[in-house]
Amino acid sequence: MTEQKINSPAVGDGDLKRSLSNRHLQLIAIGGAIGTGLFMGSGKTISLAGPSILFIYMIIGFMVFLVMRALGELLLSNFNYKSFIDFSTDLIGPWAGYFVGWTYWLCWITIGIADLSAIIYYLQFFNGGVSFSPLEGVLISVASILFITCLNLATVKLFGEMEFWFAMVKIVAIIVLIAVGGWMIFTGFTSTAGEVASFGHLWSHGGMFPTGFTGFLAGFQIAIFAFVGVELVGTTAAETKDPEKNLPKAVNSIPIRIIIFYVLALVIVMSVTPWNKIDPSISPFVNLFSQAGIAAAAIIMNFVVLSSVMSSMNSGVFSTSRMLFGLSRENQAPDALGKLNKRAVPANALYFSTVCLLLGAALQYFVPNTVLAFTLATTLSTILFICVWLMIIWSYVVYYRTRPELHAKSTFKLPGGLFTCAVVVVFFIGTIGILALEEDTRKALMVSPIWFIILIIGYFGFYKPRNK
Template sequence: MTSVQVDSKSDGNGAVQDGGPEGTSGEGYQRGLGSRQIQMIAIGGAIGTGLFLGAGKGISKAGPSLILAYAIAGLVIFFIMRALGELLMYRPVSGSFSEYAREFVGPFMGFVTGWTYWLFWVVTGITEVTAASEYMQFWTKNADGVLNQPQWVFALIFTVVLFLVNLVSVKLFGELEFWFSMVKVTAIIGMILICAGILTVGFSDAGDTASMTLLWSEGGFFPKGIGSTLMTLQLVMFAFLAVELVGVTAGESKDPKTVLPKAINAVPWRIAVFYVGALIMILSVVPWTHFQPGVSPFVAAFEKMGLGVGAAIVNFVVLTAALSSCNSGMYSTGRMLRDLALNGQGPKVFTKLTKNGLPLIGTSVSASLMLVGVWINYEFPGEAFNYVVSFATISGMWAWIAILVSQIKYRRKADRGELPQSTFKAPGAPYTSWFALLFIGMVIVLMGIDKDSRISLYAAPLWALILGVGYLAIQRKNGSGTPSVNAQTEDAKS
């Protein structure tokens, strides 16, 4: 039987300090993620298919004003990340927002947050590995448009390979994420430079019409009204989901007190360059009216410029973005299940770690569910699966809500002297945290108004009912409620 290597220590004020052998965290994980990898994981978390593909739908709905939507939402994301950073410097643990929700709001909030975030990544992993297999069709179709390989073959290969990567070591996971993120970053920077060259030198087929005036000359900056711009906020927020993944890496970062603040403070320029900057350049070269839903704006821009090879390049980039997201899902689900188990809110078998400090069983169960999802998508394609996918947005935003509420409550206790102050305080808090909460609330209301995304709100009560019943069952099994972190840790060690 694999033993659980955990040696959490309290400083007497509630903050858990690092413990265990050199090179391990207090939770038994190997500290195998360096600064280079953490920085790229943080960058990659903010760049995904939501930008490479989803932006096309946003542009068609709001025109150039989508740039403003990304900028405002990006500011809110920065507030969320700084709130998370304050909590991480108070107590850096891999359970992250689930741990903080449990400590500052209550056991039930921690239970809901942990299982909901786990579900978010399972669902996201299902959709992303399926999307990756669809992107492979670009290269596998013959001259008649018939696939040489069925889609499920690629889905199986990608899932198994990423699963094996996550079983080798956390360092290999970090290295793979580093290169996935490097591809995405290089692609966006390359697009920005090409567009800048067209605007200044005037080369390519778009050189004669390219101009910054395209941002307002084609019907104005708000061509479809401010209301349409507001309705794109849900698409924009979906694009930013997973930026909080850096918090899950806290227990496996070599120097979390130094690395994590740097990664979080880089959020504004990442959003400014990769979202706002990229869209400004693309929409200055190609009129917004040329973009359509379901078509990557990057692909459309390359075609307009007469650079046909761009389609193959962007397809490769989107493929890596999907695989990166699935890889992150494999990583985070095992950690979240272990955190729940250590606190008596999940099966105890998930507490076990391998000799390399990896949560084998939790990762294996999650990967198995991702395979089931691929099978469902293959056998029963249609709206039912899409409805499940839409729930990912709500479940992902729940983690942000948990972060903000936990930070507000932590700040109150810290200001009263009941807990140690964080070494990385969120500027403007708690007002910025309240603003972010109100903004998320507005986005949820907009989702209820939009008939295409309303179904995700219908699924939320059902999931809440399942969680409520599950929590009551666990309470009954545990007798006197949920055990504390340290109590469950000691039990896991025995």
């Protein structure tokens, strides 16, 4: 990466095209912040932490926002930075780009596997609540993967359009939930379980921290998973028109989205149904409408949740193909993965990710317990995402120290500079330690070093020889 290219956002014939508009970028950013972790995982988080989940989401959201500010400043400092791979390779070294690219790729593969578990789980609602057989689970997974792959084989503009509408469905659903829940609270609505909706439920069942400090810490694992994907706005930067204007808008709107879509929505949910009466195995968003006795609305909400999961998979497949494309262009993956088809889509990279997801579908056969499979996959992806976020901060520290002239003229600086970086690093390292507290998350934490061993073998065994 050379400095004379800094202000040139143009792309060559073999590069990704800037086909996404501000409308697409804003909704992709919002869609990334509203995913399976919120719709499916919040029930379990509430059961672990109670109303303190509100503080958990605000703390994590603020830290993720700081990571995104660092990401935004880095991407806008050099328009030749198309993704994390580019600036980590340039600022830290080739091994860092290799680590970030392949780890981020695996992040979305594991999320895809978690999403498959969620799809099967929510489809059981339409199956009379009866669990699918392992074979049926595999067939549902395969059909979902092939559908998403076909969507991504079209132009990036179509991807943006599909993600726009996926995100719009989620936004409308949460706004309707807030409106309906608000009406239930202010009218003193009595649910089918005999509970009168009231804001008092937030503190009248053991206080804001009913499960103590241990429960508060335990809530962080799934809560963090709810935020993975928010950095997708950085992955799409290479295919976004006018990034100098649109990227800061998307990043700066993150706090507002967190307040509305996480905090306010969960305030409503726990005010309608006391936290200790929310079933952790049922989406609290679906449960709210069921408690209201609105059967049709509960059915619609299940469709919304399914569309949310499909949106997550759609984003994941998009991200994995772009990561493999970037790795290939840096000679850190096979050359074939860096080829674009006539629609400027990295089709070979897309096919490779699809095959890996299909192998992941086998998890539905060997681990038919969808909740267990979901927990294992989400924990592993959370650990990997934290590693990627920490590498973004590391890249920023190097940039801050070695490119002071670029930082000085940046119009989108990370507030607090190096001090902020230190706070973020301490927080996320501490969060990894929290994952060791729960038995189910501890299993994934113990397995995660295997991936880093594979990366080391791959880097020194395959990547290094290609550059001699």
